[in-house]
Amino acid sequence: MASDSDNKEQTEQKPAAPPAEQNGQDAPVKTEGNVEKNEANNTTAAEEKKENGETSTKIEDAAAETNGTEKKDGEAVKEKEEKVEEPAKPTVRHVFLHGKHKLKIRQKEYEVTPPAKHVQVRVKVVGVNFNDLMAKCGLYKPHLKLPTPLGWEATGVIEAVGEEVDDFKVGDRVICYKEFGLWTELANVPADQCFLMPEEMSFEEGAAIPVNYITAYLMLFEFGNLRSGKSVLIHMAAGGVGIATTQLAMTVPDVTIFGTASAHKHETIKENGVTHPIDYRSKDYVEEILKESPKGVDIVLDPLSGNDSAKGFGLLKPLGKIIHYGTANAVQGEGRNLLKVAKTWWQSSSISPTHLMAQNKSVCGFHLGHLFSEKELLRETMGQLMQLFKDGKIKPKIDSVWPFEQAANAMSRMHERKNVGKVLMSPEKAADEKVEVDDTIAEEQQKQEEEKKEDKKEEKKEAEEEKKDGEEKPEEKKEEAAEGEAKEDAAEAPAAEAEKPAEEAPAATEESK
Numbered sequence: 001m002a003s004d005s006d007n008k009e010q011t012e013q014k015p016a017a018p019p020a021e022q023n024g025q026d027a028p029v030k031t032e033g034n035v036e037k038n039e040a041n042n043t044t045a046a047e048e049k050k051e052n053g054e055t056s057t058k059i060e061d062a063a064a065e066t067n068g069t070e071k072k073d074g075e076a077v078k079e080k081e082e083k084v085e086e087p088a089k090p091t092v093r094h095v096f097l098h099g100k101h102k103l104k105i106r107q108k109e110y111e112v113t114p115p116a117k118h119v120q121v122r123v124k125v126v127g128v129n130f131n132d133l134m135a136k137c138g139l140y141k142p143h144l145k146l147p148t149p150l151g152w153e154a155t156g157v158i159e160a161v162g163e164e165v166d167d168f169k170v171g172d173r174v175i176c177y178k179e180f181g182l183w184t185e186l187a188n189v190p191a192d193q194c195f196l197m198p199e200e201m202s203f204e205e206g207a208a209i210p211v212n213y214i215t216a217y218l219m220l221f222e223f224g225n226l227r228s229g230k231s232v233l234i235h236m237a238a239g240g241v242g243i244a245t246t247q248l249a250m251t252v253p254d255v256t257i258f259g260t261a262s263a264h265k266h267e268t269i270k271e272n273g274v275t276h277p278i279d280y281r282s283k284d285y286v287e288e289i290l291k292e293s294p295k296g297v298d299i300v301l302d303p304l305s306g307n308d309s310a311k312g313f314g315l316l317k318p319l320g321k322i323i324h325y326g327t328a329n330a331v332q333g334e335g336r337n338l339l340k341v342a343k344t345w346w347q348s349s350s351i352s353p354t355h356l357m358a359q360n361k362s363v364c365g366f367h368l369g370h371l372f373s374e375k376e377l378l379r380e381t382m383g384q385l386m387q388l389f390k391d392g393k394i395k396p397k398i399d400s401v402w403p404f405e406q407a408a409n410a411m412s413r414m415h416e417r418k419n420v421g422k423v424l425m426s427p428e429k430a431a432d433e434k435v436e437v438d439d440t441i442a443e444e445q446q447k448q449e450e451e452k453k454e455d456k457k458e459e460k461k462e463a464e465e466e467k468k469d470g471e472e473k474p475e476e477k478k479e480e481a482a483e484g485e486a487k488e489d490a491a492e493a494p495a496a497e498a499e500k501p502a503e504e505a506p507a508a509t510e511e512s513k
């Protein structure tokens with residue numbers, strides 16, 4: 001993570017040489033191509049410098065010209081020394097957000113030794129989050145300086161340990177988090193943002209935990225104070241946070257969970273613990289909830305904003321609370337739709353304290369990105385989550401794992417609302433690896449939805465035409481209708497003949513001959 005406090009901390013520790021990716025904003029040394037490319041990386045730092053015309057040889061040549069042969073001897077010694085002192089820095093692949101909507105894989109030089117209080121992690125798996133999608137659309141912190149590396153969470157193996165790190169050793173399997181910069185092969189991460197993985201946890205499961213489960217845990221148990229007998233509405237119940245929130249809510253006995261998701265995900269969310277799955281795309285979820293629970297719900301978790309915030313507030317029981325934590329409604333497809341952003345902002349309700357008092361309701365807001373300085377709280381929460389995992393109470397559901405080179409496809413899967421569970425990537429996957437995803441139910445349902453829409457359109461069109469005709473010539477129409485009926489009767493006769501049993505047919509054929 002590149003919080004202000006971290007940067008300050010690192011500056012104090014090692015002001016001269018912060019790691020290249022520490023604040024996520026440093027310019028990379030070489031563009032390797034867009035995410036579809038997978039070129040081997042053999043470029044050394046020396047070659048990079050050469051390409052940029054910055055080789056030390058050139059500077060020394062100029063000095064030799066002015067100072068004669070004595071300098072040439074000195075130059076030889078110096079060159080030899082430099083070879084010993086400056087081992088070529090490795091370069092590693094990062095997935096960068098390069099410009100609005102553009103992802104690229106770039107090679108970046110890397111510090112061989114991690115700074116003090118940091119560990120160097122060979123990354124195995126990384127998580128894809130909605131925040132990465134928002135950043136790609138230009139909706140996450142619009143002042144984000146580009147190009148920037150993406151990625152908030154990763155799992156991997158420690159390859160090197162910086163000074164003043166006592167809790168980790170080389171070879172440890174860890175989960176780590178950071179505000180951007182973890183979609184990489186090798187990462188320097190502050191040691192206090194790393195956690196040992198339980199033996200039984202896979203790298204995939206681990207990479208699905210930090211952002212989704214910390215968010216879910218703090219919302220449900222800190223803000224929400226979820227207790228037995230309460231009810232909760234979870235939107236996007238089949239997504240990363242949705243799955244996590246449902247599992248954590250299930251750790252409290254007798255909790256009723258309403259969960260919204262696209263229809264093809266209902267079986268999964270039901271298995272995961274949702275009591276009442278609701279297809280928000282074809283039904284009014286407010287009506288559906290009130291049918292089951294006329295007084296509403298105790299907790300609404302709102303990742304949508306816009307008019308869903310007002311709906312959520314309206315659904316609260318007395319003493320209920322709504323926790324806002326996202327603005328997914330501002331995202332439409334993969335691009336930035338300013339109209340949609342403005343509409344979401346405009347429709348978001350503003351609530352006055354007197355209104356809150358009159359309604360006996362409470363409103364909270366949660367953003368993990370603004371909590372990273374609360375390291376103790378996050379460490380404690382991760383400790384609880386690791387224990388819940390060991391106890392078998394939580395288990396991340398993995399949707400798919402993509403190679404870095406297919407980052408755009410991984411993100412599209414979420415944009416297109418196809419993912420059921422967590423979308424992940426791995427730098428170890430071959431660039432052209434075919435990712436197995438089972439979309440049969442989704443595709444079948446989409447087809448049905450489209451057919452239904454077409455039918456509705458047809459019905460509407462026919463109704464409009466009938467109305468129009470009826471208004472235009474009522475008398476003529478009546479006659480036409482009568483005529484039409486007569487014709488239909490006449491037409492029905494041969495049809496009825498055709499419906500005769502098969503044995504009668506030859507006779508009719510004979511007659512016609």
Ligand SMILES: NC(=O)c1ccc[n+]([C@@H]2O[C@H](COP(=O)([O-])OP(=O)(O)OC[C@H]3O[C@@H](n4cnc5c(N)ncnc54)[C@H](OP(=O)(O)O)[C@@H]3O)[C@@H](O)[C@H]2O)c1
Pocket residue numbers: 128129130131211212215235236237238239240241242260261262265303304325326327328329330331332333366367368369413414415416417418419421422
């Ligand atoms: N405040 C925080 O600290 C924090 C941290 C993490 C996540 N979040 C928020 O939590 C929400 C869920 O994040 P996530 O990472 O777990 O993602 P996710 O739920 O896996 O996101 C993809 C799913 O969201 C649903 N969706 C609803 N509206 C959408 C839209 N406009 N575009 C695309 N998909 C949409 C779709 O499922 P269905 O069609 O089945 O609903 C889609 O499959 C997001 O709003 C995110 O910003 C906030």
